[in-house]
Amino acid sequence: MKKILGIDFSPKAEIALLKMMVKDAYIQYEKFHDDLDIRDNDMIILWMEDRHEQIDQKICKLRYACKFQNIPIILMHEQNRDIASQPFIIAGATEVLSFADSAAACRNIINGYLIPGREPLPEEKEYLDPFIRNTRHILKTMAGIDAEFKKVYFSNTIRIFGDVSGIMGLSGISEGTLAVTFYWDLAKTIIAKMMSTEEDLIDAELIHDGVSEIINMISGTTKKDFVGKPYHFEITLPSVIVGPGHQIGYFQNTTAAVLIFEVDGQSFALHVCIKPKTAAV
Amino acid sequence: MKLIVADDSRLVRGIVDKIVTALGFEALHAANGKETLDILENGGISLVLLDWNMPVLNGMDVIKKMRSDDRFKNIPVLMVSTESEEDRIQQVLTAGAQGYLPKPFTPGQLTEAIGRVLPDNSRP
Structure with a gap:
């Protein structure tokens, strides 16, 4: 029902x-x-x-x-x-x-x-699990924060309903885009904890910088897990987009997996759009 | 004792600054490779903590320039980067860095890594 x-x-x-x-x-x-x-x-x-x-x-x-x-x-x-x-x-x-x-x-x-979303296929779990593990590890190591993975869904929309996104373009054996999206309050909390300082001292520039660094670390650590696999990729310099309801373009005919995490009742999302050039997945 | 914290992220520079200041270092900040070389020109630097992926001039290029310059070739470099694949680490060490610390890191891991690349008589 x-x-x-x-x-x-x-x-x-x-x-x-x-x-x-x-x-x-x-x-x-x-x-x-x-x-x-x-x-x-x-x-x-x-x-x-x-x-x-x-x-x-x-x-x-x-x-x-x-x-x-x-x-x-x-x-x-x-x-x-x-x-x-x-x-x-x-x-x-x-x-x-x-x-x-x-x-x-x-x-x-x-x-x-109302058509329900599908569950990840085994081959999709293979490339999503490292992103989940590394995202949690990064927040724990750098900010002492326990992020709980809640769920994943697949989306072919480019709308993102957050306030700030860090985006990393992927190239190499695989191509695609990674994006981490926060609402402003949670981003501020995480950045303050990373810097061991009060939230009042975190300005917009630091939030941009921090969100950029978080996607940089997620990309960098996960690419190591894909050495020798068709999902391996190279990273570039990250970009940041700010504004409610902003849009991110993905490759044509690709679907993004949206991984939802929760920190003390507040959520953030990691969008994983990755497509090996050689293997059909 | 002065060291350079070179990272295009103000956030990372701030995190590292707190850790090394607590160890007794004076941290000078550089947001890219060119700024790193500019600070080195002023002299008095004991250690460079260097990010790899930076605009203008990346970390690998900074290491190569330092190692080909008699004034800077003996200054230890610790690369601090998200690039953590084995071949990347070897590439950095071959180019002339003394150590490598992958991001993310804890304050303890950074302290240990600095200890490994800096001679005992060069610590604050």
Whole structure:
């Protein structure tokens, strides 16, 4: 049974939504508040009344509460006229649907987003496990932090809903991209612990620098584990991207594994997009 | 006693600075290989802690320039880098570094590595 969380729905909108519901889905309704725990849901559907005020902030907060999981956030409204969906998509919504559209079309779209992600194949585990092990080792060694690996999913989207990403291009026997993405607060906590100093003393430049160094260390230590294997790669100088909802380009026809870690209830993500040139994996 | 902390990461320079200052060194910071060579020109350096991948001039090029210059060829170099494959380490040692410490490292590991490359009479 799929769990869907409907947020801010009026009784009338609840009835309209039922017509669009797929089989094997259970909807629970709640009013929006800042402490919603939405991680166990398969989908969030947010109802938008006529007024749009603060809807993008709500979407941002919901996306943050997803803790890097690929939970679809559908924004639903009942207006006939077209609404520019871009601001909502930028804020973190996956799709914007209207009750004015056909119920069958909406049902198909909702159903599509409820298709479950797949588990890693054995050959994918072979290259993901070293990244998990080394990421935990680096944070433990440099910051005394215990990072818990929570889950992995595969994504072919280039949207990343964090605040800051460190990115490393890979070349050589394998090609691809590695990216580590943090929300600002956790990045600041980690960098402060790495420097054995107070968080108040950590400025934006140090966060950029630290996130860059973390992806540098993850890449460098993991490449050693791949010596003699088709996943071996060479690294370059890392780059840093800052801004909510930023985008990272991957190679065409590749899928990124998104590894989610948790530190004291806060999450960060490592994106691993790696493709051996010679072997078909 | 002065040493150079050469790393393009201000974060890493800050981490290393705290450790070596506690050991009694005065740390001079360089953000790339060229800055490292500029500081060496001023003299009085006992040890260089050198990152490999840096902009402008990388760590390997710095080692090669130091070893071909009579003024700097005897100054110990400890390479501190994420490049930790065996052939890379051999490459660095062959080029003239006295030691190699892979990142990530603990304060204890850095202290031990400095102890291994620096003669007893050159320590603070």
